[in-house]
Amino acid sequence: TFTNLSSGADSYTWAFERGSPSISSQQNPTVTYNNEGTFNVSLTAKSGTNEDVELKTDYITVGSSGGPLSVDVVADPSTTICELGSTTLTATASGGSGGFQYTWTWDIDNQTVNGNVLSITSLTQSTNVYLNVVSGTQQVSETIRITVEDNPPASVVGKGSPERILICPHPELEYQWFRNNTMIDGANKQFYYPGSAFDLSGTYYVLTKNTTGCQSFSENYTVGINKGTELEKSEFISVYPNPASSGFNIDLNPELLLNEVQDYNIEIYTLSGMKVWEKSFSPGFNLKIAPPVNLSSGLYILKLSGDNMVFDTKKLLIN
Template sequence: MKRGKFLSVLIFSTVLIFNSVQAQIKTESIEDWETGNMSQYDWQTGGQADWYITDQDPYEGVYCAQSGLIYDNQTSWLSLEFDVYSAENISFWLKVSSEQGWDFLRFYIDGNMINDWSGEVSWQQVSYPVSAGTHTFKWEYYKDGSISSGADAAWIDYIVFPPMEIEAFFTTDTVYYCENDIVTFYDQSVGPITEWYWTFEGGMPNTSTEQNPEVTYENEGEWDVILHVSDGVETSTMSIPDYMTIGSVPEIAPTPTGISLLCASWGSSSYSTTGMSGITSYDWLLEPANAGTVAGTSTNATVIWDENFLGDATLKVAGINYCGVGEYSEPLNISVYLPEVSLMLIAFVSISTPPFQLTGESPPGGEFSGPGVSNGMFDPAAAGLGEHIITYTYTDPNYCTNSATDMITVTEFTGVYDQPDYDELVIYPNPNNGNFTIKAGIEINESVDLRIYSTLNKIVFEEKNIDVNQDFNKNINLSNLAKGIYYVHITGSKTDIVKKIIIR
């Protein structure tokens, strides 16, 4: 296995004995279009109309090539670049049907016109000498500025080229594969190849005599590929060091780093992981899914937390390369929280009551705000008659802030009718989880209605015509309700009692 990739392609041709084949004269190459198309060689065609393959009156076999349909002062040409191994002749059969002396089939070698034909010419064979080396053969049908005659076309068939010089060449769909992938190598060698011998460093198999072999690589790395080809006389070799790059699925990624105790009001937080070699991107995974979303596909990512999420979450990361997604890292545990803040104020106060210190907050150390509030004191006269929302805001040592609210009602009375002492109606536990008990300490001596309201003044529980005496003890289950503050309201002809409860 090698590192430090560079590309070096070695192609060379020699006249050698290949697989113990005795030296012999190289054979000629033939184009007779019996494939039904122009795929046997790298033909090029152009002008105002392309040459095409036809089955109409070929010299031999089923097919021949015919010039395209053109008009005055137009051409249709067919050409091929050919590597000639040794000096020999090129021969071909031709036919012409054109205006005598004005419209021509012309034959060129390397841009030099060798001969031309005009009029009605039946199938005939011609031959011309060609030197060794690379040459361009071109057949062109030309029309002058006026008049057409005959079929107005030219045909060629059964071209015998000089012996062709072979050249080894191969390709793959890509040079980047993963461990145990199947790689197909495609022989693209030029010439009448009859034998192939491949060498695959690090591959299975590591050699092959197939034309287009399939190979797998068990280990990552960069591996050489060599192809030798032969036509029985000449051998050509193509060798590419470090041609194949074999990768593997990334290993487990390092655990992310970043803040693990997070205030929910901060909205977002940033995290990172240590980069790994060969990784194209990273996949970040936040669980549970309702905790928020992750932005970023690099070694750095930002979590945008859902504004309603509180609790524990985990963040993991995995590396991605062209072989797939690697194993996710160990999780980073993250706690998203808000300080637990509560506020329970007295429900009613007379407007004539002097300013007093607000209490009932938890934890201590925060600040009160709202109508009639100044430096933690509430002034009923400044607030005025009516219901007033008081807010208690607390910031913990982690600079995380939360708040709670409660309502004070300022009335004109010093009490609420002649109702019994509030202390004789007990609710426990309070705060609670939605399960609590209402107990009366004295006999009210009348039937009352019991209603429980949310802070939005919506009735969440109601029971009417309850006889209340000293043995009154009623359990209520509101565990299906959201956490928050609720009001217990007991009313009768002589009774109007309001108690506040907190469900946590």
């Protein structure tokens, strides 16, 4: 409220810079200021044809009701995302005069977005995001770095003729194999071997994930072989002579032995399950083995395993 100290006047005209009202003829007007700043006030007093003007320069100073302007930015899920990923930035301002104007820009395409929420999708490269907040005569700026991590490679190759093992040729990742669009339980190694008794035909792909949590799906890999004679064409091991009367040999198929399997194991069991011989080896080992064991007449089971998986079994008859 402004108090008029004039005397001898019969009319008054007030002028309030950026005030509401900006002009008043009341003797003692009340004025509201909605903007921060420093403003002039003038009063013109009249009596007949006489008038007197009083100008007060920078007379009214309007400050922030909430203190200095500040802004906090939260990223969901994070400021580090995977290639082609998305994130949402939410800005919350405080202080200032209570009314906030948010403006976002970023490096990649120089877009400008208004509002306190910015959603960015399908990013393929890292970028800086710039936020400017204005409240009255105050403003504050923030720079947010959005880092885009590369997705891991993902592809599938087959080994054997026809294929008996599917491999993702990219090491040091996490893996999950799928067949006909269904996740295969427990198939989380760099290679996938369904077993000789399994119908291998179908469409396969692998999901890979790296240490930053980014992931990729491979292209589909179609396998067209079924149970039966086709699978027998591609064996991990062969035993000869079989039946055998004394010594026998074990041949390993170099096309199917995987460098990804650190230790293989060959074992011979009786039909009652008693182990009578075993040997461990790594890929690159001599591919022909003559077990130095004397077996009594009967039927035996020879098993090739590694990485807690059984790759092949063979029956061996000793006469």
